[in-house]
Amino acid sequence: MIFVILHLAMSEKLNNPSCATCGARQKSVFCSLNSDQLVQMDEHKGCDFYKKGETIFKEGAIARGLFCVNKGKIKLSRMGPSGKEQIVRFAKGGDIIGYNSMLSRRPLSATASCLEDSAVCFIPSQQFFALIKKDPNFSLKILELTAKNWDDASRLITDMAQKTTKQRLAEMLLWLKETFGLDEDNCIDVKLSREEIANMVGTATEAVIRLLADLKKENLIALEGKKIKMLDIHGLVMLADLID
Amino acid sequence: MIFVILHLAMSEKLNNPSCATCGARQKSVFCSLNSDQLVQMDEHKGCDFYKKGETIFKEGAIARGLFCVNKGKIKLSRMGPSGKEQIVRFAKGGDIIGYNSMLSRRPLSATASCLEDSAVCFIPSQQFFALIKKDPNFSLKILELTAKNWDDASRLITDMAQKTTKQRLAEMLLWLKETFGLDEDNCIDVKLSREEIANMVGTATEAVIRLLADLKKENLIALEGKKIKMLDIHGLVMLADLID
DNA sequence: TCTAAAGTATGATATTTGTCATACTTCACT
DNA sequence: AGTGAAGTATGACAAATATCATACTTTAGA
Structure with a gap:
């Protein structure tokens, strides 16, 4: 009882x-x-x-x-x-x-x-x-x-309308970092499938896979399964915003 | 005085x-x-x-x-x-x-x-x-x-991310119609340059010119200088929303 | 009315991106 | 541990779109 x-x-x-x-x-x-x-x-x-x-x-x-x-x-x-x-x-x-x-x-x-x-x-x-x-x-x-x-949404509209897929991907990675932070390994602290990332960026899953590989080649990120390690945040900002 | x-x-x-x-x-x-x-x-x-x-x-x-x-x-x-x-x-x-x-x-x-x-x-x-x-x-x-x-902005994000340029153009024409209405000739009651339309759709001016010509060929709109006459609103809705 | 400037239109070409096919890898479940 | 399903990866190709070049048309202002 x-x-x-x-x-x-x-x-x-x-x-x-x-x-x-x-x-x-x-x-x-x-x-x-x-x-x-x-x-x-x-x-x-x-x-x-x-x-x-x-x-x-x-x-x-x-x-x-x-x-x-x-x-x-x-x-x-x-x-x-x-x-x-x-x-x-x-x-x-x-x-x-x-x-x-x-x-x-x-x-x-x-x-x-x-x-x-x-x-x-x-x-x-x-x-x-x-x-x-x-x-x-x-x-x-x-x-x-x-x-x-x-305000954020109208900023996103401009980005979606004007940026390339790669820039949008870089921007989304930065957005995820802001929202969920980084873990002890500098990895974005959320697990998303490639398809879900594609559904943020507004592109095909294959494009995300290829572009993530590009970013890796350019030493901006490292990949380990679903974990995305931020290697060069400044580089990603430059890429996303075209400040160069 | x-x-x-x-x-x-x-x-x-x-x-x-x-x-x-x-x-x-x-x-x-x-x-x-x-x-x-x-x-x-x-x-x-x-x-x-x-x-x-x-x-x-x-x-x-x-x-x-x-x-x-x-x-x-x-x-x-x-x-x-x-x-x-x-x-x-x-x-x-x-x-x-x-x-x-x-x-x-x-x-x-x-x-x-x-x-x-x-x-x-x-x-x-x-x-x-x-x-x-x-x-x-x-x-x-x-x-x-x-x-x-x-709410409108987040809708627009989805559209910008997923729709083709032509669909977005159709959508923007419908948006302009809602915002400014039609005059006695069924023309959208605002005068915008092709460049300004491109700056709504998020594309190049040339693309807008070509796509407007396409829409005209498909008898969805008529063009007369800056005036855009809405000939087939239902057709534009179908095009923009892919309801077909 | 003429002229320059801005806007519109069209073609050719390069680039980006989507789509389809296929294979490999990881994961959950029995 | 094995199996199927889901997810990831890569190549080949097609389609969409950007970019550049050029010409025509309209507009505003001298």
Whole structure:
């Protein structure tokens, strides 16, 4: 009996870690909520676990709330006209996803799927809008976040439109480095297939394979399976931006 | 003497048309402001006139406020790495521009220049933030606007990355049609050079010229100088989206 | 009205990139 | 450990696109 109670208690703890003690929250838009607001959040939120490859939400669905990543790595992608996946963004601990659809009053514009096992909290729409309406600081934070996202996106449009495939690949490697950082070996700290990289760059898988080999020949990166080691970041920046 | 007074009165009216009676405002994010808020706006705003080709603000500068288009057509573009212009957005009467930079706390990410003679009001940063902080409805409107802009941009990223030049051109023509509408002749109601179209599509001017000729041969459009007549919108949609 | 400059158009050619075919390698699963 | 499936790699070829050259047309300004 005691075991059962303990088990339930642990299970509850795991499924609903407290926002007050959540490390990911410190890095998120929820970082400056007061304790009242946190209690409210805790009461209404739920935390779910997803295995690598699982889908959190799908493009086209109506958003009922937003998701706050507690742990893990997530890719956001949309389907192109010919059925080809286009990766438009990544999320990691502390990032929120799925909120834009509520703000724009449009269906979800991307599919979120896990690049590794992840823990993701769900915060219902009402809670989100309550915060926006009652807390101007939170509202400004969301505005800043959305504004930055838009700014980044319009930068990406220019790049996609004007740069060669090789430059775009170099740029994506740098973007991945910024997003996920480097491990102790100077390798980008996320594992993506060549196909997934192609779906970021917007090219064919074969092209990515060839161009990665080129970058290796030019001593800008080293390759070891899926691991990509950054050898010459400055060189990649020059290549990507044509500053030469 | 009377003439002088009249002249001054007219001049003042022209340079500072009242927000309360502004037709463009009805279509803008400022549409539901109350009379107190309008008086505040009128006191602090200023209206400027720009000739075709003139620049309203430049990429990289720090925004001191936002601009609300009263009349005219404006293109927003950024410089690509090799000095090539990339058009990322358009604005017309009722649209606001330059606000994203204040929200993202980053320098202006695009240059705004007039496609035709335009009247544009300037609203200082403080006024804008005062509205956001005091009026949750206004705040939500800006959030919705920014969210939609981001959504559109990420859609555009997918298109740029995956579609052929011809598909992108078709898409841009449809976008121009949505933005500026058609005149009585079914022609897109804005005049752009082939080079400017190329700077939207992200390709060379020659490619645009050739592809426009192709579209004409396929009876999707008709050409008459800078005027582009939409003959088969459904056909263009099919071409752009590969729905066939 | 004339002229220079800008914009438009077209051809030839080089380069890039996509596509298809094929083989090798790694990984998960029994 | 063996097997099949997925992922990675490479070559050959086709298609798309950029680039350069050149000529024609329109526009703005003297």
